[in-house]
Amino acid sequence: MVLPMPKVHRLRNYMALGSIFVLLGLGWNIQSVLFTSGSEQAMTTSQDVYTTVLIWHWPFHHPLNISGDVCLDLYNIKNCKLTDNRDKLNLSDVVVFHHRELNEKGHYMPTDPRNPAQMWVWANLESPFHTKNLGKWNNVFNWTLTYREDSDIFMPYGQLVPKLHMQFNTSAKTSLLTWAVSNYQQTQKRVQFFKEFSKYLNVDVYGKASKKPLCSSCLLPTISRYYFYLALENSVHKDYITEKLWKNSFLAGSVPVVLGPPRENYEKFIPADSFIHVSDFASAKDLAEFLKSMNIEHYERYFRWRQEYDVKIYNDWRERFCLICSRCPHLPKDKVYSNLEGWFMGNS
Structure with a gap:
């Protein structure tokens, strides 16, 4: 494990940019x-x-x-x-x-x-x-x-949305990876992925499916303790990117590991370096090794978009x-x- 635990190097606070300058300097087309x-x-x-x-x-x-x-x-x-x-x-x-x-x-x-x-x-x-x-x-x-x-x-x-304030703080991270799931069915692609992936990396699972339900006010504080969150959609369809990414990952301050539509579909809505797609790796084992070997400098790159943007749910x-x-x-x-x-x- 390379990422420091339980103490984490906190991300710097960034000066908010005016929305016009943000849009002009942006490398990906958020205007669309x-x-x-x-x-x-x-x-x-x-x-x-x-x-x-x-x-x-x-x-x-x-x-x-x-x-x-x-x-x-x-x-x-x-x-x-x-x-x-x-x-x-x-x-x-x-x-x-x-x-x-x-x-x-x-x-x-x-x-x-x-x-x-x-x-x-x-x-x-x-x-x-x-x-x-x-x-x-x-x-x-x-x-x-x-x-x-x-x-x-x-x-x-x-x-x-363009950032309107300067503050962004992450909670101290104490664990590597979590997933909150209630609808757990054997035929789901995400369940098949999880079964293989969990052979190589421990995942703390919450929700009704694991008999560890979280109250609504407990969800984000719990996820915020983790470096990564499994944002796995229950079915794979065009543009179907739900609260699993927007709320459970981005609002909680954890980097999403996504399973859903192809990477290019996600990149219509969020920066390419803000998430990890399971299809980026040849196998579940390769993904697990990637997460385990990540250092703090690499980890912080997944938060660069927060210099310019906030999340609206x-x-x-x-x-x-x-x-x-x-x-x-x-x-x-x-x-x-x-x-x-x-x-x-x-x-x-």
Whole structure:
């Protein structure tokens, strides 16, 4: 073991750079994946057009407070009204449907004649593997809201944003590698990888699958004690990069070892030197030897991006729905997904 334990050489605090200079000097094209900031969304949403978004059903039946001007107050998006009152169907510009509830027993779609000017949005953040019965929704929806970059409303699990403050501290590292997992199935590619990899390197496993569950407030402090985190997706699909990287790794301050889409897919959203991809190595044994032999100078290179960027996590469905308003002026009004299943299941 080359990395010092338990004492770690702390990363230096860096002077924050102005976002304009950051973007000009950046070697990889973050402009292609960044959302506009809240203030820019407020400016680009027309002052004369007020958009009402009807939430037909709350994702996972967890309603949130949408009283007042929630989009403006929380996300600086003007002229956007969220409602979950189905009596306002005919007064709504957009109706958004979350996929999971579409398949539940007793679910029903609006029965009133549909206003041809009203846009319907299909919302889903699950991977194709966990998205069922898509075929019956062909020719229903106008727009999509998903983690896929080619969605009409692109909604990743997280993103890097220009750094606005100077501080970044890492907790003292006491151990090498950890993984938190609840959904553990023998057929998963990540489980097959883990079984082979754990022959060569010990991994501290937490979560329901290991009968060591972590409370929500315990997760990040626990992971932060480790140099590396196994950010292994439960299925491999285009752009499917979840909170396992954004939250469990980046927010916790541990370097992610990822298993998911190809490396070039990750590099659309994060710097090439911010993560380790399992496909970079010929075998699980080679990866284990690489992690065990790493020195502190090499380790610190994985944090260079933090000189210029912070991590923003998207986990509030209100923000996701407010974003529909800022995207509306830029989306086609005559679009229909005639083959929603083919679009979402293809190129995965």
